[in-house]
Amino acid sequence: xxxxxxxxxxxxxxxxxxxxxxxxxxxxLDAIVAGRLPAGSRLPSARQxxxxxxVSRNTVDDAIAALQADGVVVRRVGAGTFVASVPPRRKAAxxxxxxxxxxxxxxxxxxxxxxxxRDAPGAVPRPQAFVAGLPDVDxxxxxxxxxxxxxxLRTSGRDLLGYAPPAGLPALRSALAxxxxxxxxxxxxxxxxxxxxxxxxxxxxxxxxxxxxxERAWIEDPCYPNLRSTLAMAGVRAVGVxxxxxxxxxxxxxxxxxxxxxxxxxxxxxxxxxxxxxxERRRLLLDRAAARGAWILEDxxxxxxxxxxxxxxxxxxxxxxxxxxxxxxxxxxxxxxxRLAWIVLPAALVTTFEAVRAQLDHHSNAVxxxxxxxxxxxGHLAAHLRRMRALYAARRDALLAxxxxxxxxAERIGxxxxxxxxxxxxxxxxxDRAVAARAAEAGVxxxxxxxxxxxxxxxxxxxxxxxxxxxxxxxxxxxxxxxLR
Amino acid sequence: xxxxxxxxxxxxxxxxxxxxxxxxxxxxLDAIVAGRLPAGSRLPSARQxxxxxxVSRNTVDDAIAALQADGVVVRRVGAGTFVASVPPRRKAAxxxxxxxxxxxxxxxxxxxxxxxxRDAPGAVPRPQAFVAGLPDVDxxxxxxxxxxxxxxLRTSGRDLLGYAPPAGLPALRSALAxxxxxxxxxxxxxxxxxxxxxxxxxxxxxxxxxxxxxERAWIEDPCYPNLRSTLAMAGVRAVGVxxxxxxxxxxxxxxxxxxxxxxxxxxxxxxxxxxxxxxERRRLLLDRAAARGAWILEDxxxxxxxxxxxxxxxxxxxxxxxxxxxxxxxxxxxxxxxRLAWIVLPAALVTTFEAVRAQLDHHSNAVxxxxxxxxxxxGHLAAHLRRMRALYAARRDALLAxxxxxxxxAERIGxxxxxxxxxxxxxxxxxDRAVAARAAEAGVxxxxxxxxxxxxxxxxxxxxxxxxxxxxxxxxxxxxxxxLR
Numbered sequence: 001x002x003x004x005x006x007x008x009x010x011x012x013x014x015x016x017x018x019x020x021x022x023x024x025x026x027x028x029l030d031a032i033v034a035g036r037l038p039a040g041s042r043l044p045s046a047r048q049x050x051x052x053x054x055v056s057r058n059t060v061d062d063a064i065a066a067l068q069a070d071g072v073v074v075r076r077v078g079a080g081t082f083v084a085s086v087p088p089r090r091k092a093a094x095x096x097x098x099x100x101x102x103x104x105x106x107x108x109x110x111x112x113x114x115x116x117x118r119d120a121p122g123a124v125p126r127p128q129a130f131v132a133g134l135p136d137v138d139x140x141x142x143x144x145x146x147x148x149x150x151x152x153l154r155t156s157g158r159d160l161l162g163y164a165p166p167a168g169l170p171a172l173r174s175a176l177a178x179x180x181x182x183x184x185x186x187x188x189x190x191x192x193x194x195x196x197x198x199x200x201x202x203x204x205x206x207x208x209x210x211x212x213x214x215e216r217a218w219i220e221d222p223c224y225p226n227l228r229s230t231l232a233m234a235g236v237r238a239v240g241v242x243x244x245x246x247x248x249x250x251x252x253x254x255x256x257x258x259x260x261x262x263x264x265x266x267x268x269x270x271x272x273x274x275x276x277x278x279x280e281r282r283r284l285l286l287d288r289a290a291a292r293g294a295w296i297l298e299d300x301x302x303x304x305x306x307x308x309x310x311x312x313x314x315x316x317x318x319x320x321x322x323x324x325x326x327x328x329x330x331x332x333x334x335x336x337x338x339r340l341a342w343i344v345l346p347a348a349l350v351t352t353f354e355a356v357r358a359q360l361d362h363h364s365n366a367v368x369x370x371x372x373x374x375x376x377x378x379g380h381l382a383a384h385l386r387r388m389r390a391l392y393a394a395r396r397d398a399l400l401a402x403x404x405x406x407x408x409x410a411e412r413i414g415x416x417x418x419x420x421x422x423x424x425x426x427x428x429x430x431x432d433r434a435v436a437a438r439a440a441e442a443g444v445x446x447x448x449x450x451x452x453x454x455x456x457x458x459x460x461x462x463x464x465x466x467x468x469x470x471x472x473x474x475x476x477x478x479x480x481x482x483x484l485r
Numbered sequence: 486x487x488x489x490x491x492x493x494x495x496x497x498x499x500x501x502x503x504x505x506x507x508x509x510x511x512x513x514l515d516a517i518v519a520g521r522l523p524a525g526s527r528l529p530s531a532r533q534x535x536x537x538x539x540v541s542r543n544t545v546d547d548a549i550a551a552l553q554a555d556g557v558v559v560r561r562v563g564a565g566t567f568v569a570s571v572p573p574r575r576k577a578a579x580x581x582x583x584x585x586x587x588x589x590x591x592x593x594x595x596x597x598x599x600x601x602x603r604d605a606p607g608a609v610p611r612p613q614a615f616v617a618g619l620p621d622v623d624x625x626x627x628x629x630x631x632x633x634x635x636x637x638l639r640t641s642g643r644d645l646l647g648y649a650p651p652a653g654l655p656a657l658r659s660a661l662a663x664x665x666x667x668x669x670x671x672x673x674x675x676x677x678x679x680x681x682x683x684x685x686x687x688x689x690x691x692x693x694x695x696x697x698x699x700e701r702a703w704i705e706d707p708c709y710p711n712l713r714s715t716l717a718m719a720g721v722r723a724v725g726v727x728x729x730x731x732x733x734x735x736x737x738x739x740x741x742x743x744x745x746x747x748x749x750x751x752x753x754x755x756x757x758x759x760x761x762x763x764x765e766r767r768r769l770l771l772d773r774a775a776a777r778g779a780w781i782l783e784d785x786x787x788x789x790x791x792x793x794x795x796x797x798x799x800x801x802x803x804x805x806x807x808x809x810x811x812x813x814x815x816x817x818x819x820x821x822x823x824r825l826a827w828i829v830l831p832a833a834l835v836t837t838f839e840a841v842r843a844q845l846d847h848h849s850n851a852v853x854x855x856x857x858x859x860x861x862x863x864g865h866l867a868a869h870l871r872r873m874r875a876l877y878a879a880r881r882d883a884l885l886a887x888x889x890x891x892x893x894x895a896e897r898i899g900x901x902x903x904x905x906x907x908x909x910x911x912x913x914x915x916x917d918r919a920v921a922a923r924a925a926e927a928g929v930x931x932x933x934x935x936x937x938x939x940x941x942x943x944x945x946x947x948x949x950x951x952x953x954x955x956x957x958x959x960x961x962x963x964x965x966x967x968x969l970r
Contacts, residue, residue, distance in 0.1 A: 022863035029663055066864040072667055107778070108837055112694045116840040124648050137646035146638045153631045161622035161820040163609050178514055182557055197682065198846040208718055209597045213698065226844040233693055233845065235720055293592070335646040337851030352593055355601040359711040360718065361683040365850045366822030378507040379551040 020055055024063035032072060032083055043073060043081040115229045129476030131445050132272075132421040132464030135332040139391060144380060145371065152370045164366040166358040167350070168195025168342075172369045175376035176342060183382065184303060185313040186326065186344065194343045194353055195364050199299055199327045200230045202343045203264065206325055207234035209349075209356055210262060210295050217262040218253045222452035224271050227264060236262070240454030243270055247277035250284045262295045268303035268311045269418035272452050272462045276417070282315060290321035300328045302419035304385050307393040311418060322346035330372065332420065332466075333385055338368055392420060398470035399463065399477055406481030412460075420466030423449060424484055426459050435483050436461060442479045505540055509548035517557060517568055528558060528566040600714045614961030615931050617757075617906040617949030620817040624876060629865060630856065637855045649851040651843040652835070653680025653827075657854045660861035661827055668867065669788060670798040671811065671829065679828045679838055680849050684784055684812045685715045687828045688749065691810055692719035694834075694841055695747060695780050702747040703738045707937035709756050712749060721747070725939025728755055732762035735769045747780045753788035753796045754903035757937050757947045761902070767800060775806035785813045787904035789870050792878040796903060807831035815857065817905065817951075818870055823853055877905060883955035884948065884962055891966030897945075905951030908934060909969055911944050920968050921946060927964045 031037040043049075046064060050057040064081060067073045075081045108116075125131050152160070167173065173193040180186040180193075196202045207217070213235035219227055221240030231238045239260060241253035248265050263285065267277035277285070289296050298315045316326035329341035345353055357363070375381055396416050403424070404410065414423035426432055432448035439446045439461070449460040461484075465473055516522040528534075531549060535542040549566060552558045560566045593601075610616050637645070652658065658678040665671040665678075681687045692702070698720035704712055706725030716723045724745060726738035733750050748770065752762035762770070774781050783800045801811035814826035830838055842848070860866055881901050888909070889895065899908035911917055917933035924931045924946070934945040946969075950958055 019863065022859075025864050026663075026862050029667070066868070108694050108834075109697050112837060112841060115844065116837050124650050126647070134647065137643065140646060142638070142642050142646070146635070146642060149638060150631070150635055153627070153634060157627050157631060158622065161625060161627070161822055162611070162619065163821045165609050178511075182514070197849075200844065201846045204845060209593055212594050213720060229841075229844040233841070235698060336648045337646055337848070339846065339848065339850045349593075352597060352601050356597060356714075356718070359600065359685065359714040360689060361686045361824065363822070363824065364682075365824050365853050368850055368853070374507075377511050378504065379510050383551070 020059050021063050021066075024049070024053070024055070024060060025066050028063065028067055029072065037083050039083050041083050042079075043083065045080065111229075111232045115232065127467035128445055129468055129472055130421075130461075130463035130465065130480070131467070132447060132462050134464065134467040135335070135388070135420065136391065136467045137335050139388065140335050141380065141384060145375065148371045148374045148378075149367070152367065152374060156370065157367075160366045160370055164363045164369070166194075166354045166363050167191075168193065168364065169366060169369040169373060171373040172376075175373045179376050179381060180328075180344065183385075184300065184317070186317045188316075188344050189347070191350055192345050192347055194345055194350075194357070195369060196341050196343060196357075197339045197361070197364050198331070199329045199341045200226050202325075202327045202341060203227060203230050203297060204234050205353065205356065205360070206295070206297055206343070207231055207236045207262065209352060211236055212261075215261040216257045216259065217264060218248075218257060218260050219264050219454065220248050220266065220270060221454040221456040222272055222449060222458050223264075223454065225452060228454065231264075238454070240456065242456055243273055243275065245275055247275050247281050248285070250281050250288060254288065259292070260294060262297060263289065264297045264299065265315075266299040266301040267315055268306070269301050271299075271301055272421070272447075272449060273423050273458075274415045274417070274419065274421070276312065276415070279312075282312075282318075286315060286319055286321070286324075289323045294323065296324045298324055298326050300326060302332070304328075304333050305389060305392060305420065306418045307389055307396060308417045316344055322348055325349075333381065333388075334372065334375070338372070340364055340368060340372060392466050395465045395468065395470055395473055396422065399465045399473045402474040402477035403481055403484070406478060406485075408481055408484045412484065414460075421462055421464040424461050424463060425449075426461070426484070428457075428459060430459075432459050432461055438483055439480055442483070444476050444480045446480070506544050506548050506551075509534070509538070509540070509545060510551050513548065513552055514557065522568050524568050526568050527564075528568065530565065596714075596717045600717065612952035613930055614953055614957055615906075615929065615946075615948035615950065615965070616952070617932060617947050619949060619952040620820065620873070620905065621876065621952045622820050624873065625820050626865065626869060630860065633856045633859045633863075634852070637852065637859060641855065642852075645851045645855055649848045649854070651679075651839045651848050652676075653678065653849065654851060654854040654858060656858035657861075660858045664861050664866060665813075665829065668870075669785065669802065671802045673801075673829050674832070676835060677830050677832055679830055679835075679842070680854060681826050681828060681842075682824045682846070682849050683816070684814045684826045685711050687810075687812045687826060688712060688715050688782060689719050690838065690841065690845075691780070691782055691828070692716055692721045692747065694837060696721055697746075700747070701742045701745040702749060703733075703742060703745050704749050704939065705733050705751065705755055706939040706941040707757055707934060707943050708749075708939065710937060713939065716749075723939070725941065727941055728758055728760065730760055732760050732766055733770070735766050735773060739773065744777070745779060747782060748774065749782045749784065750800075751784040751786040752800055753791070754786050756784075756786055757906070757932075757934060758908050758943075759900045759902070759904065759906070761797070761900070764797075767797075767803075771800060771804055771806070771809075774808045779808065781809045783809055783811050785811060787817070788813075789818050790874060790877060790905065791903040792874055792881060793902045801829055807833055810834070818866065818873075819857065819860070823857070825849055825853060825857060877951050880950045880953065880955055880958055881907065884950045884958045887959045887962035888966055888969070891963060891970075893966055893969045897969065899945075906947055906949040909946050909948060910934075911946070911969070913942075913944060915944075917944050917946055923968055924965055927968075929961050929965045931965070 046057060046060045050060045068075055072084055073081050074084050125134055127134055172195055173190040176193050177188050177190040180188065214237060216237045216239050217231055218241045219238045220243050228238055239257040241256060242249045247267065247270055267282060269276065296315060300314050303311045314326055316324040326344035330338055400413065412425050414425065416422040426435060432450050436446050436448045446461040446463060449458040449462055531542060531545040535545045553560055557569055558566050559569050610619055612619055657680055658675040661678050662673050662675040665673065699722060701722045701724050702716055703726045704723045705728050713723055724742040726741060727734045732752065732755055752767060754761065781800060785799050788796045799811055801809040811829035815823055897910050899910065901907040911920060917935050921931050921933045931946040931948060934943040934947055
């Protein structure tokens with residue numbers, strides 16, 4: 001009788017940081033779920049798999065025992081190990097996604113339709129000249145963060161597993177209150193600090209707690225596009241208010257939407273234009289909010305990355321009417337995938353926000369919060385920000401110098417006193433979308449300023465410089481400059 | 486000349502897992518921010534502090550250098566180190582919170598007012614008899630989790646710092662798709678899996694993407710209270726549909742709100758009653774959704790903790806109309822503070838949900854996702870769930886045996902085939918809130934079932950047993966039983 005033909009060996013995934021046992025377990029599962037090992041088929045023998053993969057017989061036995069415990073395979077003494085009946089993967093479930101997604105647009109809410117038509121999901125942003133909004137994560141002290149994480153999981157890991165308070169871990173709220181007092185002159189009690197996942201979550205929460213549906217809110221025009229979507233998603237009617245060299249034009253806002261219940265403003269560094277709110281505008285805005293009973297959402301955007309000296313104190317530090325909610329994020333100061341941000345609430349709103357947050361997504365990841373508290377308390381956040389300010393200032397200087405050397409007039413270039421990007425304005429005769437398309441052909445990614453406009457006639461490009469070294473910035477500037485002259 | 490009086494030593498916080506240098510840094514900051522060391526005052530000398538605290542002079546010097554770098558203290562050669570001008574903490578900012586929070590209720594949105602009046606934020610839940618909704622985190626393999634975390638940060642930490650895809654890390658989406666295929670018979674492509682922070686975030690997202698404001702949704706009555714708040718917050722009008730021994734009464738739903746655009750249902754284990762949706766009801770519900778073009782949000786609550794054999798397949802596994810969104814959470818299967826959950830989306834909705842999520846809070850914490858992917862791929866999730874099912878089954882059995890021994894009639898006790906709690910029904914003559922109050926006097930925490938009702942006349946108690954050992958459960962049952970007979 002001829003010997004049974006040798007069963008084909010399964011491919012063994014490697015290099016994913018999995019243990020050998022886990023890799024074998026996964027290889028078998030993949031083959032079963034994908035139908036390469038159908039129900040009833042015999043698994044290659046442990047001896048054969050061990051020989052094929054050059055691993056110990058014990059490791060293979062362990063992996064197969066785990067499959068057996070999962071009910072995925074059945075061992076029959078003397079006969080071998082057989083694949084149990086498991087559901088096949090539905091065939092090509094994703095193939096018709098694009099067409100189907102288009103069809104389903106008739107089936108989703110109106111604002112979703114508008115939002116997805118305007119802002120299709122792009123690829124995850126990666127550092128390249130001049131993609132904006134990315135900090136230099138290579139400069140982040142990862143080894144230190146790893147040590148702090150290990151220490152926290154070792155010393156208080158078990159205490160961190162259960163539910164945490166909706167407003168955040170007390171240690172982080174205290175650490176952040178201290179940090180804000182020192183770095184931003186904002187005196188607040190730790191109880192006023194609420195930890196959230198992102199500034200947009202803060203906007204969403206604030207809009208739904210503070211406003212009735214259909215009420216109006218001022219937003220800066222141009223502004224961060226996600227802000228418009230988030231407010232629309234919360235049922236708020238956003239009204240664009242122009243921004244000039246002195247920041248938000250408060251008088252224009254009063255004329256356009258005098259009864260707006262909320263104002264979103266980024267006084268330290270306006271996104272995307274980079275201007276700061278002038279002192280007389282600050283006073284006007286605070287007076288108006290107090291008189292009208294409007295709320296101010298102050299996004300302290302890029303204040304921790306002020307490159308030319310200390311930025312002015314936040315509105316929340318001078319407000320006496322209890323109408324300012326102060327927002328900030330750790331996305332740029334620490335790293336983007338941490339997903340931690342904050343709101344400093346007027347004391348009267350604390351209980352209400354806690355009650356609402358507890359019912360929505362409860363709280364933010366607790367281990368991340370605990371490690372961040374230690375990072376701040378150990379003085380590492382302040383030290384990291386000092387290093388990043390020096391690094392980004394040098395990069396900004398290199399970019400601006402290269403643009404100047406290659407003939408881009410200084411008056412075209414917006415303020416770059418804070419943050420990670422600079423706006424370059426273009427004459428009307430050269431529409432920014434066309435220039436951005438030509439730049440892309442030259443291998444340079446730039447975002448047209450008009451993309452950020454609500455109704456404002458802005459025309460220019462946004463150049464991010466934070467995540468690239470000076471040489472890369474200079475090289476890209478050389479390629480871009482001819483389009484800007 | 487008498488010597489200058491010795492400056493009082495600052496209290497040195499210890500035992501918080503901080504390094505000595507960080508503890509000193511924090512002690513000084515605390516004293517400065519709290520005003521105990523006012524601006525202009527001289528810091529005790531480094532030599533004196535080192536002697537007082539019995540630490541090395543170098544450590545103190547390092548901490549003071551960090552304060553100096555922060556601009557908090559100024560060193561004057563020959564004169565000493567002085568506190569710079571920093572803003573004082575606003576006095577007793579939180580003292581009037583309660584009164585002010587009451588006043589501010591006239592200032593927040595109507596649904597916020599209703600929500601916070603109904604559900605004031607309670608304390609963070611801790612294990613005690615019979616608090617429901619807490620898994621036994623002491624049984625979680627924390628040492629293993631710590632090793633997986635360290636390995637991930639070591640091998641791919643830098644890659645995990647930047648933005649991640651809005652739907653989640655590919656590794657986790659794949660691992661979860663495999664896990665759901667094997668454990669729940671749900672065949673889906675990894676691309677259909679979206680990682681979110683909580684099932685309530687999933688409900689919020691789905692309601693806002695799929696429904697226009699003011700549209701109706703069925704919810705089970707009684708149900709999880711946060712579900713009502715979340716739907717209200719999303720602008721949806723929730724209609725309670727009664728639950729009987731066969732689960733959601735689909736016919737009653739059709740009579741009450743025939744044109745509902747969405748149905749929220751927990752077919753495996755209804756919260757809080759513990760019943761499963763009967764086969765004929767499942768068919769009726771799927772047919773109705775397909776005929777009406779309604780969406781089904783299937784919360785696969787407690788299916789992974791089925792204690793008496795395999796639960797029926799989820800609705801999403803048998804649906805052919807592409808109208809079922811399948812939700813689940815890692816809160817009980819892994820641990821609560823992880824804040825990770827999932828939606829399995831019909832293929833046609835994937836792109837739309839990605840676009841919306843990207844604009845709201847972007848994505849969930851990436852390191853947590855990566856570690857969880859390894860936990861699942863290594864077979865550890867399946868193994869942990871096997872252990873927890875055995876543990877919880879034994880605890881359930883101990884509780885039910887103790888109640889029976891102490892005279893609680895078996896017909897009063899609801900099904901307990903899955904999960905972490907059981908409902909005990911009471912005769913109308915004994916209102917559950919009164920019984921719960923008497924139980925609290927006896928030192929036993931129980932939740933009245935009427936708290937979960939929309940309009941249903943449920944009367945009973947919810948007893949959680951997952952986080953307590955059999956002895957504690959038995960002792961508490963002895964104290965509670967006289968109130969239930």
